[in-house]
Amino acid sequence: MSNLFDAVAPIPTKDAGVLVRLPTASLASPSTSTELWAEPLDTPGIVPRHLVRSATASFPFLEVLQRLLHRLRFNSTTVEIEKVLALVGLYRVIKPVYNYMKDFFFWACTVQITIPETDPVAREVLSWMATEVIRKGNTRSAMLITGGMGNFMPGIPPPIRFGGAAPVSNRVDEEVACLPPIGTRIFWIGFRPFLFSRNGSNGSNAMIPGFVMNDRGQMHNALTIYTLGWELAPLRKFTDLCHELQIKNRTGTTNVYFAGGPSDYHCDGWQCVPKAIRKLDTIDMDEDVKADIVRDAEYYNSNDSRQFFADCGIPYRRGYLFWGPPGTGKSSLSIALAGHLQCDIYHINLASGTMSDGSLHRLFLALPKQCIVVIEDIDSAGIDREQGASIEPVTATENPFDSIMLAGIPPPPPLPEQRRHHSVRNTVTLSGLLNAIDGNATQEGRLLIMTSNNPDILDAALTRPGRVDKRVYFGNMSKAASKSIFLRMIGRWALAHDAGYSPDEIEHYASAFADKIPADTFTPAQVQNFLQDCRNDPLKVLSEVDAWVRETRNKTDAAKSTPSESTTSSTSIVYSSSTGTGGPMDSHAEYCAVQGPLGKKETQMLSAGEESDESKK
Numbered sequence: 001m002s003n004l005f006d007a008v009a010p011i012p013t014k015d016a017g018v019l020v021r022l023p024t025a026s027l028a029s030p031s032t033s034t035e036l037w038a039e040p041l042d043t044p045g046i047v048p049r050h051l052v053r054s055a056t057a058s059f060p061f062l063e064v065l066q067r068l069l070h071r072l073r074f075n076s077t078t079v080e081i082e083k084v085l086a087l088v089g090l091y092r093v094i095k096p097v098y099n100y101m102k103d104f105f106f107w108a109c110t111v112q113i114t115i116p117e118t119d120p121v122a123r124e125v126l127s128w129m130a131t132e133v134i135r136k137g138n139t140r141s142a143m144l145i146t147g148g149m150g151n152f153m154p155g156i157p158p159p160i161r162f163g164g165a166a167p168v169s170n171r172v173d174e175e176v177a178c179l180p181p182i183g184t185r186i187f188w189i190g191f192r193p194f195l196f197s198r199n200g201s202n203g204s205n206a207m208i209p210g211f212v213m214n215d216r217g218q219m220h221n222a223l224t225i226y227t228l229g230w231e232l233a234p235l236r237k238f239t240d241l242c243h244e245l246q247i248k249n250r251t252g253t254t255n256v257y258f259a260g261g262p263s264d265y266h267c268d269g270w271q272c273v274p275k276a277i278r279k280l281d282t283i284d285m286d287e288d289v290k291a292d293i294v295r296d297a298e299y300y301n302s303n304d305s306r307q308f309f310a311d312c313g314i315p316y317r318r319g320y321l322f323w324g325p326p327g328t329g330k331s332s333l334s335i336a337l338a339g340h341l342q343c344d345i346y347h348i349n350l351a352s353g354t355m356s357d358g359s360l361h362r363l364f365l366a367l368p369k370q371c372i373v374v375i376e377d378i379d380s381a382g383i384d385r386e387q388g389a390s391i392e393p394v395t396a397t398e399n400p401f402d403s404i405m406l407a408g409i410p411p412p413p414p415l416p417e418q419r420r421h422h423s424v425r426n427t428v429t430l431s432g433l434l435n436a437i438d439g440n441a442t443q444e445g446r447l448l449i450m451t452s453n454n455p456d457i458l459d460a461a462l463t464r465p466g467r468v469d470k471r472v473y474f475g476n477m478s479k480a481a482s483k484s485i486f487l488r489m490i491g492r493w494a495l496a497h498d499a500g501y502s503p504d505e506i507e508h509y510a511s512a513f514a515d516k517i518p519a520d521t522f523t524p525a526q527v528q529n530f531l532q533d534c535r536n537d538p539l540k541v542l543s544e545v546d547a548w549v550r551e552t553r554n555k556t557d558a559a560k561s562t563p564s565e566s567t568t569s570s571t572s573i574v575y576s577s578s579t580g581t582g583g584p585m586d587s588h589a590e591y592c593a594v595q596g597p598l599g600k601k602e603t604q605m606l607s608a609g610e611e612s613d614e615s616k617k
């Protein structure tokens with residue numbers, strides 16, 4: 001031990017230099033002592049001392065190693081170490097010059113674009129990089145994510161399979177996506193080199209070009225693409241290429257984006273989940289109503305309509321209000337429309353309580369030109385005219401009056417039951433919402449769909465023509481819809497899998513099934529659930545349907561006799577949001593006359609109105 005300490009202990013130095021004990025023979029001027037204090041670094045032809053000093057200042061362990069070798073009398077190795085140290089020192093001296101030259105080169109000879117990762121263009125670029133560079137090329141690094149994780153990260157393109165890789169486990173292999181990692185990467189398109197740079201969100205990287213900050217001073221990840229030249233045209237061409245690939249890859253999937261996320265930061269972004277396209281013929285509803293919506297949406301998406309809006313000086317926007325009981329296909333039709341129009345769909349849930357006017361506005365600003373935006377259950381968002389109703393939900397475990405009680409002060413009277421449990425913490429105001437939807441700064445070209453279970457409570461400003469151009473009622477199953485859902489869920493499978501039924505038999509069973517389902521009583525979601533349980537067996541369906549109808553009816557009646565939580569919840573919102581607005585949707589009957597074709601629609605709407613009145617009482 002003492003030898004070791006001796007070996008690494010500081011050795012006397014001269015003139016603060018690195019002194020090395022060298023064999024006498026190796027020096028130009030002979031000395032009588034074998035342990036000569038020499039400065040080999042000063043010796044011409046060996047290495048400059050200041051470089052060694054610079055290196056040892058950065059890497060003290062090298063100095064320790066050097067001294068150790070010296071103590072152990074590996075003198076020739078010590079000289080080699082000196083050379084290495086000098087090289088390291090040289091690198092340290094040259095590095096700032098190199099960086100300066102590099103920055104100058106980038107400034108003088110390249111053009112660049114920076115794209116925040118929350119932007120749809122960034123998703124397209126990442127997708128292109130993943131497909132054309134990472135998956136095809138000789139890559140030595142990549143960022144792997146599972147499809148599910150994409151939900152929590154903004155800017156993740158549709159998952160991409162590893163080329164030809166077989167599933168490793170039971171997990172579906174499509175879930176694994178392979179993306180460009182944080183860092184830089186050079187790639188070529190033809191004879192032109194591009195530099196792709198993806199920056200992380202580490203605060204220490206704040207000065208790296210490519211970072212953007214939002215208005216709260218938070219950093220967003222960003223991509224920067226460089227290429228040689230003085231014009232942006234090649235970079236534009238590159239982003240067009242990425243867009244084309246996105247369109248090509250879209251076959252078979254619809255990109256569904258959700259607003260918000262687990263953190264404050266993610267709240268400003270969109271999270272993408274690619275889903276298999278939902279075909280329009282899987283939506284069971286009145287065919288005329290469906291055809292009318294599809295025609296309208298197709299026309300709106302066409303160049304003719306764009307030209308028409310421009311010629312008339314009308315903002316190029318379109319809005320639908322889908323309303324009706326839960327589980328009747330409002331969201332399903334929205335996503336099927338997106339698949340049909342081959343565009344992305346963006347979902348916003350205002351009732352999440354994490355959204356503010358600012359973040360909602362930013363979300364709308366980040367929308368692409370052509371897309372469908374769905375604001376879900378807009379009636380339950382509790383939007384107030386003056387300001388967002390900011391009532392914090394109070395639960396049994398979280399009582400703010402506990403501390404007061406401890407101090408011996410009697411607590412104030414409790415909140416009404418429905419307020420305590422169902423009030424919505426919401427920071428989006430009506431004006432904030434209207435501004436986001438069609439403010440001057442808002443992107444044009446999107447198709448806005450608002451869904452609602454109870455449009456009566458919506459503010460008239462929200463549903464005025466121009467904001468809502470079509471109101472579509474979604475009701476319970478009609479007889480025709482019951483037959484169609486049987487054919488789709490049971491008949492199609494039985495015929496495709498040669499289950500021993502002829503098409504005529506299937507048709508006959510479907511009619512029998514439709515006869516057994518009372519019209520306008522059950523939602524499509526309920527019937528779908530029952531058919532799913534019958535596992536593609538037409539005879540099982542027919543034998544069990546009567547019992548199911550009885551049981552489900554009883555349950556529904558029982559639920560009606562006890563006011564549900566959601567009813568009380570919407571009651572509290574009725575009071576807060578409709579006050580003083582003069583009553584929102586003009587009249588159901590008027591709408592009914594326009595949109596009329598769904599069987600006993602009037603009856604259903606009347607019952608919805610009755611329920612609302614009851615709850616007011």
Ligand SMILES: Nc1ncnc2c1ncn2[C@@H]1O[C@H](COP(=O)(O)OP(=O)(O)OP(=O)(O)O)[C@@H](O)[C@H]1O
Pocket residue numbers: 282283284285324325326327328329330331332333451452453474524525526528
């Ligand atoms: N008209 C329909 N045709 C086919 N399937 C339907 C229909 N309505 C509902 N479903 C099925 O029921 C489930 C719920 O449907 P969806 O989410 O579209 O209802 P919703 O009206 O949007 O409900 P909510 O108001 O609760 O959001 C889905 O699985 C969907 O496939």
